[in-house]
Amino acid sequence: MSGPAERFPGFDVLGQAPHWDQVTADLVTARSEPPAEVKFFNDAERACATALLDLLTGQDGDEAFAVPVLEMIDARLAAGETDGWRYEDMPEDGQAWRDTLSYLDADAAGRCGTTFAQAPEADQRALVQAVQDLKSGPWHGLPADHVWSLWTRYACTAFYAHPFAWAEIGFPGPAYPRGYKNAGVGKLEPFEVADERPSEDPVREGA
């Protein structure tokens, strides 16, 4: 992954699985198994969604450590597992994904003469950034901020459900039945690892 530099060296989330209740352990460890076949997206949608989701989650396609965001979202959409609401000015989630992926391909055709997936990464970035920059303005007839909400909501929910992502941010994952015994500022459990670069605030004011 083209993720951030490692801050929690030696921190092993999945190694804690023996301390988790069985129902949770089965669910979480299954996420690190090879993902299920894609069922919801067709081939063109799949190619476009893969490129989009790699960009949104900062993954560069390194298979060995990848979080299978595309497959996780596909499984949700195939099962109709929505968030329980949609904006009135958006189609239901599955259709909204299909429509917006086709619009991305249309934008790429206009800019590069290719599909979105085949476009150079810099162009992909520019196309995605253009959607975000529209804010609440219309993008192919849809409010761009509602499109952005759909994409990032599904992408973040999938990515940060994965134990690889937890390891990257120092979060130990499930905590039942063990719980925590050392809560408080600056306190660690024996199985937690301290941040090696505590002062590297990515956005420190004035830095």
Next chain:
Amino acid sequence: MRLGDPADQVRDRNESAWLLPNDGSRTNHKLRLDMQRFADTDELDLVIVGCGAGGSVLLQRLARAGWRVAALDAGPFWDPDTDWVSDEAGSHQLYWTDPRVIAGSDPVPMGSNNSGRGVGGSMVHYAGYTPRFHPSDFSTCSVDGVGADWPLSYPDLRPYYQAIEAELPVAGERWPWGDPHGYPHRPHPVGGNGEVFLRGADKIGITAKVGPVAIANGRFGNRPHCIYRGFCLQGCKVNAKASPLITHVPDALAHGAEVRADAMVTQVAVDERTGQAMGVHYVSGGREHFQRARMVAIAGYSIETPRLLLNSASSRFPDGLCNSFDQVGRYLMVQGAPQTAGRFDAEVRMYKAPPPEVSSEEFYETDPAKDYKRGFSIQTVSPLPITWAEHVAAQGHWGSALREYMSDYVHWSCLGALCEFLPLAENRVTLAEEKDRHGLPVARFAYSQCDNDRALAKAAQQVMEDILHAAGADEVITIQRYAHLVGGARMAADERHGVVDRYCRSFAVPNLYITDGSVLPTQGSANPALTIMAVAARAADHLIASAPGGPA
């Protein structure tokens, strides 16, 4: 002087915590197996729609009084051991995710934010904060010139607050705000996030207190001590955090009530000639049923209760049940809930404690020096990674910038405000064109803020930023959110201003009650669960007093 152990006094009137197993498992399967099961053709004294905060309390109270009662719930009868996980994404099934359409200039997301599913309702995944409303909440129209006056006042609810606080039970410091009061359990120790809040507030002279949370501090009956694992919003696998599934349903079952799970009520049936409710139509196992009852109570919460009333239109009530004065679905409220986080070089690790730890109600009431009415409260919130990613993504970050920012998770502390957004007639539930899997029109919820709402959210954000900076944060970031739902079938003095009276009895149908959050005329800056339970307990007392042993 208090006589005997306070827990024993609770046990005498609500034995739920002692009916749970004490062997490390969380569900009394025998109690459920031996549960009373009524036939559809039995005429119940009362059938309740929805088994959450309001429905469960009503069920337990009436079962104790000898009424023949059943609560039908659209979702499952949860077993925390096998159904719930210590995981964010895996808890999706706890939320009501049937389709809903959101509209208006400031649409409110549903699902995980505010909508529960199954026995226990939204309290299965609420944080666990259980503050009381303040006395000032009951007369905001006459005193502050905004909102509405309730047809009852704080002293009417006080004994019910006290009763429910003992049954949950609630832990916290002595509470100095509103009607000052103590709590049955001592405050919990705080984690990193609570420490930051207390330290920052102290520095700038804001009073903050530990609590009030419906998490037993110490064993309570057979419920074990909290293990501080931080997954309160994913359903408490420990049985430490209160929800009706463990605080009221067990006692109801032991007193002859039925909980009929996986039963989706589709319509309240009313006799066209007499105008009396006769029972409810429901779908279970793919089949349509009709449960007869002498009285009906709806407790489906602020979206599904109005939707059910509107879907129960008939020739006698062509615009929807109880809707002859166009009140159903209106004055639906959400609290503005800006969430502000601060970054510290020290590791806060806010996930290591229940998200509900510390609150301040210092800004709750109208401050004459400000150009807005009413106020807000501030609480610790402690989002887990997926919810935290939403907060970070709201700053505009994506891709490797998002990842970089997220890798800093252990250094952040997070506070949330609850702002008293005002009840507005246009904020309402209507029926959409779209149909659900039962063929019923889904709810369309339109929501728009007013100027006072925006001013409150801005002021609350400023106070949270001040607290976090005072505690030493070198960076603060905010996401605008909403929290909770109340209103939509409010209580009022008469049928031109609301749907039910001060005892939750509908104006239109004398044997139809509504006992959930939708009856609240205002919302204060308090999390609503305790007040919903207290209002339902008061309605139950009224029903029992008017018809001991069940209606004639």
